[in-house]
Amino acid sequence: MKLIVYAGVFAFLMATTAVELMTIGMQLPRNILVTIIMSTAGLKAVVIAMFFQHLKDEPKALSILVIIPIIAAAALIGISILSIQPFVPSG
Amino acid sequence: MVQETEKPSVPPAWSIKRWLFTTNHKDVGILYLLTSVFFFVAAGWLALLVRTQLGAPDNAFLNSSAYNQAVTVHGLLMVLWFLSPFAIGFANYIVPLQIGARDLAFPRLNALSYWLYFFSGILMLMSFFTGSAPDGGWTLYSPLSSQRYTPFLGLNVAAAGIIMMIASITVGTVNFIVTIVRMRAPGLKYKHLPMFTWAMLITIGMMLYAFPSLLAGTLILFADRALGTLYFSAPEGGAILWDHLFWFFGHPEVYIVLFPAIGVVGDILPTFTRRPLYGKKYIVLSLVAAAIISFVVWGHHMFITGINPTVMKLFNITTVAVSLPFDVITIAMIETLVRAKIRLKAPVLFAIGSIALFVIGGITGVFLASVALDFQLRGTYWVVSHFHYVMVGGSAMALIGGLYYWFPKITGRMYNEKLAKTHFLLSFIGFNVLYFPMYLLLDMPRRIVTYTASTGWGQMNLLATAGAWIFGLSQLLMFYNLFVSMKKGMPAGPNPWQASTLEWATSSPPPFHNFDTIPVISEGVVHLTNGAGHSAALGAKAETEHVHETHTSTWPIIISAAAFFTLLGLLMGFPVLQLAVAFGVIAVYGYGRERFTVRHEENAESWPYQGVENVKLGVWIFLASEVIFFSALLGAYIFVRVNSATWPAAGQILSIQHGAVNTFILLTSSFTAVLALVSAKAGSRKYTMLSLLTTLVLGLAFMLNKASEWKELIEHGFTFNSGLPASSYFITTGAHGVHVAAGLATIVYLIIRAAEGRYTKGDSGTIEHFGLYWHFVDIVWVFLFPLFYLL
Numbered sequence: 001m002k003l004i005v006y007a008g009v010f011a012f013l014m015a016t017t018a019v020e021l022m023t024i025g026m027q028l029p030r031n032i033l034v035t036i037i038m039s040t041a042g043l044k045a046v047v048i049a050m051f052f053q054h055l056k057d058e059p060k061a062l063s064i065l066v067i068i069p070i071i072a073a074a075a076l077i078g079i080s081i082l083s084i085q086p087f088v089p090s091g
Numbered sequence: 092m093v094q095e096t097e098k099p100s101v102p103p104a105w106s107i108k109r110w111l112f113t114t115n116h117k118d119v120g121i122l123y124l125l126t127s128v129f130f131f132v133a134a135g136w137l138a139l140l141v142r143t144q145l146g147a148p149d150n151a152f153l154n155s156s157a158y159n160q161a162v163t164v165h166g167l168l169m170v171l172w173f174l175s176p177f178a179i180g181f182a183n184y185i186v187p188l189q190i191g192a193r194d195l196a197f198p199r200l201n202a203l204s205y206w207l208y209f210f211s212g213i214l215m216l217m218s219f220f221t222g223s224a225p226d227g228g229w230t231l232y233s234p235l236s237s238q239r240y241t242p243f244l245g246l247n248v249a250a251a252g253i254i255m256m257i258a259s260i261t262v263g264t265v266n267f268i269v270t271i272v273r274m275r276a277p278g279l280k281y282k283h284l285p286m287f288t289w290a291m292l293i294t295i296g297m298m299l300y301a302f303p304s305l306l307a308g309t310l311i312l313f314a315d316r317a318l319g320t321l322y323f324s325a326p327e328g329g330a331i332l333w334d335h336l337f338w339f340f341g342h343p344e345v346y347i348v349l350f351p352a353i354g355v356v357g358d359i360l361p362t363f364t365r366r367p368l369y370g371k372k373y374i375v376l377s378l379v380a381a382a383i384i385s386f387v388v389w390g391h392h393m394f395i396t397g398i399n400p401t402v403m404k405l406f407n408i409t410t411v412a413v414s415l416p417f418d419v420i421t422i423a424m425i426e427t428l429v430r431a432k433i434r435l436k437a438p439v440l441f442a443i444g445s446i447a448l449f450v451i452g453g454i455t456g457v458f459l460a461s462v463a464l465d466f467q468l469r470g471t472y473w474v475v476s477h478f479h480y481v482m483v484g485g486s487a488m489a490l491i492g493g494l495y496y497w498f499p500k501i502t503g504r505m506y507n508e509k510l511a512k513t514h515f516l517l518s519f520i521g522f523n524v525l526y527f528p529m530y531l532l533l534d535m536p537r538r539i540v541t542y543t544a545s546t547g548w549g550q551m552n553l554l555a556t557a558g559a560w561i562f563g564l565s566q567l568l569m570f571y572n573l574f575v576s577m578k579k580g581m582p583a584g585p586n587p588w589q590a591s592t593l594e595w596a597t598s599s600p601p602p603f604h605n606f607d608t609i610p611v612i613s614e615g616v617v618h619l620t621n622g623a624g625h626s627a628a629l630g631a632k633a634e635t636e637h638v639h640e641t642h643t644s645t646w647p648i649i650i651s652a653a654a655f656f657t658l659l660g661l662l663m664g665f666p667v668l669q670l671a672v673a674f675g676v677i678a679v680y681g682y683g684r685e686r687f688t689v690r691h692e693e694n695a696e697s698w699p700y701q702g703v704e705n706v707k708l709g710v711w712i713f714l715a716s717e718v719i720f721f722s723a724l725l726g727a728y729i730f731v732r733v734n735s736a737t738w739p740a741a742g743q744i745l746s747i748q749h750g751a752v753n754t755f756i757l758l759t760s761s762f763t764a765v766l767a768l769v770s771a772k773a774g775s776r777k778y779t780m781l782s783l784l785t786t787l788v789l790g791l792a793f794m795l796n797k798a799s800e801w802k803e804l805i806e807h808g809f810t811f812n813s814g815l816p817a818s819s820y821f822i823t824t825g826a827h828g829v830h831v832a833a834g835l836a837t838i839v840y841l842i843i844r845a846a847e848g849r850y851t852k853g854d855s856g857t858i859e860h861f862g863l864y865w866h867f868v869d870i871v872w873v874f875l876f877p878l879f880y881l882l
Contacts, residue, residue, distance in 0.1 A: 003769055006765045034882055045870045045874070048866050059701070059703060062700070069300050073718060076722065077722065080730055081729065081733055083331065083390065083393070083398040084734055087400050
């Protein structure tokens with residue numbers, strides 16, 4: 001990969017971090033704020049993995065190796081949070 | 092062309108040095124088998140104490156404290172230090188042979204994995220000498236495991252042992268996955284893999300993703316107990332959080348223990364029925380399906396904890412679903428036996444016995460998928476019987492069958508068949524006399540030290556205790572048989588069972604390099620070809636070629652000992668800790684610099700990872716486990732935060748400025764790490780060094796900034812035990828900081844090596860591998876920053 005691509009990725013990461021910092025200064029509803037901030041973090045993570053860790057150029061099986069635990073972790077976090085939500089009987 | 096075989100530079104088998112420093116997979120396998128059998132005996136002895144206590148009403152053989160310790164340590168040892176390591180012992184010895192490899196991908200890591208396991212077990216046993224061993228049950232339920240209710244040091248020592256055990260497992264999983272997916276003999280496609288290797292591959296995959304959750308939970312438990320953090324003692328975390336973290340690991344662990352046994356049975360049945368395993372493809376698919384579903388069934392262990400009923404419904408469905416693949420497996424195995432001319436030798440007797448016992452254990456487990464029934468049966472002897480039928484009946488019996496099956500391969504001698512059959516008979520009878528009465532004790536609570544005669548439980552308990560002694564003593568027969576046969580048994584020859592898998596295509600015991608020539612598989616048929624290209628029949632001795640590899644290293648045992656004393660130091664205080672850490676750093680450096688040659692076959696099967704060399708794949712596998720580890724830590728943080736009525740607003744306690752500066756620093760360090768790789772590939776030593784140095788400086792700046800933030804916070808009363816915001820912050824950023832520190836130590840090593848002229852002559856792989864780790868640490872921070880500082 002060319003140096004200019006790495007530099008571009010670096011600039012993107014710095015810029016998105018600045019966006020995160022600016023976003024918290026805005027008076028946004030909590031849900032929207034959380035969505036924007038966490039989506040930005042997710043995007044940064046994907047960019048680092050694709051370009052700095054070169055997943056973009058590796059066999060897809062390597063990406064799958066990493067995606068599987070992300071799905072498992074999402075299940076762990078999601079279900080554990082759901083498990084402590086109060087039960088509201090239907091009807 | 093016949094080439095001279097160079098004798099590997101290893102001490103003879105009678106030398107202690109050989110067993111301390113060996114890296115050969117067969118030696119390490121034997122070490123695993125022997126050590127796990129030692130823990131089996133220790134845990135079995137504890138079980139006999141427990142059963143003796145319960146054998147009569149109002150018994151005072153053990154007091155409640157001793158009883159609780161015996162029960163707890165029995166469970167931990169059997170599950171973590173016997174069953175899995177016993178299977179890993181077989182995997183070490185057999186898997187490379189079954190795939191036609193000369194060794195595992197990383198022989199020194201294999202030795203490291205064993206020694207970490209060995210020392211972790213020592214830590215576990217040491218807990219008995221610290222006032223009290225863990226006594227709250229093997230599940231270490233919170234808040235019973237908190238400092239308040241279990242004030243003894245023993246649980247801290249045991250937790251340290253569990254952490255070390257998980258380190259051993261992580262190292263092992265990396266090794267086995269790389270070996271199986273990238274080092275299969277030419278032509279050995281996945282569809283030709285023997286059942287045991289298939290089962291181990293799936294098992295190891297499950298271990299990779301299950302154990303980090305236990306690691307996160309145990310680390311938090313350790314921090315709660317040693318540092319005073321509040322995760323498991325605060326009501327917002329507490330019992331439910333521990334349950335989630337533990338059982339996310341705990342249910343897959345049942346299959347982690349069971350699958351190798353299914354693999355053993357899957358290899359034994361075709362050999363002794365002289366017919367292919369019925370529906371092998373569907374058995375493999377069922378194992379994969381069960382492995383996947385096993386990660387979403389953990390909540391059925393929590394039905395009585397008061398979790399959301401909708402979530403209970405979900406777990407009810409998934410738990411029933413996970414039983415279906417096992418139906419397929421069981422039916423396929425029974426179908427293999429139907430109308431077969433079975434040679435009734437000891438291995439197949441144990442295999443058939445294990446199928447029968449697993450059917451009973453499995454069916455009685457399905458009852459527990461029902462929320463209504465689980466409310467009645469949870470915490471009773473029904474559950475005790477169910478999981479022992481699965482884990483001892485289904486798993487341990489089959490693994491013992493595996494021991495008889497592969498004993499001739501490992502030792503080169505046959506065991507005494509009559510004694511082995513007697514052993515099976517006594518074991519099978521003893522097992523059922525021990526555990527079946529427990530199904531009838533479905534109204535007896537499982538965690539009581541004694542009971543009164545008026546309960547009516549006395550007779551069944553007496554029967555169970557008699558069964559325990561029969562089962563326990565029958566194992567002595569096996570030890571005697573195998574010990575004597577090892578020296579005096581009939582010579583076995585390469586293939587005494589006329590089996591068709593690859594381990595039987597070499598001598599018994601196999602030579603250090605396993606095969607004189609690497610086997611080639613064509614359409615599932617093995618060819619042992621010599622240099623001239625002609626093939627030999629299975630079991631025949633082919634001509635030899637030049638083989639020279641390293642088979643010993645002093646560093647794995649030294650690193651493991653240093654880790655052992657480091658953990659002890661954490662419990663005992665600074666002088667020991669400092670010495671152990673210094674010792675460990677020197678040992679890791681020595682490991683890095685050691686010249687250790689491993690031969691890799693150029694044309695080995697490696698789909699789907701062609702082009703991804705072994706170390707790189709190993710690093711990615713390790714990072715996959717790290718994804719679960721950090722997700723579990725972050726999940727714990729999100730859990731307590733969602734569950735808390737109040738939480739400090741962004742910027743109220745943690746300085747956004749501190750966090751932002753560290754984010755910019757770490758992102759920049761990732762960029763300089765990439766520059767180091769670019770420079771190394773370009774052959775520029777100067778810029779490689781400069782980029783690595785810059786990465787080091789940035790990493791140090793991150794750590795200094797973090798340290799100053801910690802200091803500032805602690806001075807202002809935001810301490811480990813000042814509330815959940817503080818506890819979660821210190822534990823999570825602390826774990827991340829330890830990873831950064833490990834990365835910095837690696838950079839120092841890289842700089843030293845780069846100064847010596849390495850990495851710029853087409854050997855930049857090490858810098859790339861370091862980069863993968865460093866960028867991952869960066870990614871973790873990318874999530875920590877918003878979660879702790881911005882939201």
